[in-house]
Amino acid sequence: MNERPAVTPGTTPQLSNSLRELDNAHVWHPFTAMSAYRREQAPIIVDAEGFHLVDEERIRYLDGHSSLWCNIHGHRVPAIDAAITNQLQRVAHTTLLGLSNAPSIELAAELVRRAPSRLNKVFYADCGAAGVEVALKIAYQYYRQRATPEDSRDKFIYFDGAYHGDTIGTMSIGSISRFKNLYSPLLFPAVWAKVPAASPDHPLRESEQLEFCTHELERLLIEHQGRIAGVVIEPLVQAAAGINVQATGFLERVRQLTRRFDTLMIADEIAVGFGRTGTLFACEQENVSPDILILSKGLTGGYLPLAATMITDEIDTAFLGEPWEGRTFFHGHTYTGNPLACAAALASIRLIDDNAVLENVQRVTAVLKQELAPLKQHPQVKEVRQQGAMVGIELHNAGTPFPPERRVGHEVTLACRRRGVILRNIADVIVLMPAPAMPEQLVLELCQVVRDSIQDGLN
Known part of the structure; x- marks a missing residue:
């Protein structure tokens, strides 16, 4: 164990020049087992190309x-670097509370132009979880301020395998136990929509999954009729659950049921947006337009923290009125609509068109499918799940999970690292998420390393 040197009060400690020592002494890494991290000496990134x-x-x-x-x-x-540099020569930050700035306006217009229909208003936050919190608060307040305020809905439906962030509100609508159980006394009650349990003897057909999930959601909407403010869903695939791919048509069913029960559909595209699934927005693949759409992660091309929560004019109308009427949405962040982040996002979105990135995703998708297909026959690979350029490879031990102390998934990522590839596992699911613009040759290299490393990690 590293012990901090004794420091006389009122003096400055003398620190080592080693980045490794400083990292181990002072930096607490998110979602990271710190004792193991310090032993393993993870790469300290200083450059990129x-x-x-x-x-x-x-x-x-x-x-x-x-x-x-x-x-x-x-x-x-170069294009994103230049956009940030040019904006930096004007203004790095100015508040959006009662003021505005040019990049935030231009980005909002660009998002509205590209997003599913009816989503005409944009509220900015600074990370995905904050964007989901915004959506929850908007939905809750909306039902108290629309034309029938007696319809005060106060519950949200979330799905088995859901992960929408690690703040108090987002954990309340998440179902991954290791991320939320410890904090359960702090969370608000929400309605959990379960999915059917498969077994090695009875793998579920997609049609069975579709019908079960549809009936479960309908049952809950009936049971809690008049109380559900929103149904929160990651369209097409649940990323943090290990790339759990939904049955084709389920997203459209969710849209139909939320309309039927006059409930808001909240689409969390934080992980799946900006080409990951093959279209700019995952909702496009089933021609679904949600009432609220949340974007982050790829929004700035991976440069700066930014989130956008998009809503319809109908929702916006419920917040309009004179200041003294108290209909204002009292929510905001210091760096809401930061000009540097918005400038990066504008440049990134335009590059998606200029460089035909969505067409490249189709090629990347095909390479991943072909190159990882042999793993489906591997005796210790339970399943290879894929949606577009998102892949989850779940490992198992003769049909049962590996003991957690073996950290098999992590050992595979360490084997990848030794071969020059950075990946991150979710328990014993190896997640591949190449950038949508990654060239095919590099995707081939990625797949080869993963195949070899799975064999190493299981030895």
Whole structure:
């Protein structure tokens, strides 16, 4: 164990020049088992080029998880660098509370132009979880301020496997136990829509999954009729659950049921937006237009923190009135609509068109499917799940989970690291998330390393 040196009150401690020592002494990493982290000496990234990261020892690593699912075009992209530099020469930050700035206005217009229909208003936050919190508060307040205020809805439906962030509100609508159980006394009650349990003897057909999930959601909407403010869903695929792919048609069913029960549909596209599933927004694939859409991660191309919660004019109308009427949405962040982040986002979105990134995603999707297909026959691979350029490879031990103390998924990512690829596992699911603009040759390299590393990690 590293012990901090004794410091005389009123003096400044003398710190080592080693980044490793400073990291171990002072930095607490998110979602990271710190004791193991300090032993394993993870790369300390000091540079990047294209789709590679470079550590302090000048070792290059292929960024196989898009720097936690947010990078779109690679690193040090000239157009995005220039957009930030140009904005920096004007103003780095000014509040959006009662003022505005040019990049935030231009970005809002660009998002409205591209998003599913009816989503005409944009509220900015500074991370995905904050964007979901915004959506929850808007939905709750909306039902208290629309034409029938007696319809005061106060519950939200979330799905098995859901993860929408790690703040108090977002944990309340998440179902992954290791992320929320400890904090359960702090959370508000929400309605959990369960999904059918499959078994090795009875794998579920997609049609069975579709019908079960549809009937479960309908049952809950009937049971809690008049109380549900919103149904929160990650369209097409649940990312943090290990790339759980939904049955085709389920998203459309959710839209139909929320309309039927006069309930808001809240689409969390934080992880799946900006080309990851093959279309700019995942909702497009089933022609669904939600009432609220949340964007983050890839919004700025992986450069700066920013989130956008988009709503319809109908919702916006419920918040209009004279200041003294108390209909204002009293929510905001210091860096809401930060000009640098908005400038980066504008440049990134335009590059998606200029560089035909969505067409590249189709090629990346095909390469991933072909190159990872042999793993489906691997005796210790339970399932290979894929939606567009998002892949989850679930490992198992003769049909049962590996003991958690083996950390098999983590061992595979360490084996990838030794081969020059950075990935991150979710328990024993290896997640591949190449940047949508990654060239095919690098995707081939990524797949080869993963196949080899799975064999290493299981030995």
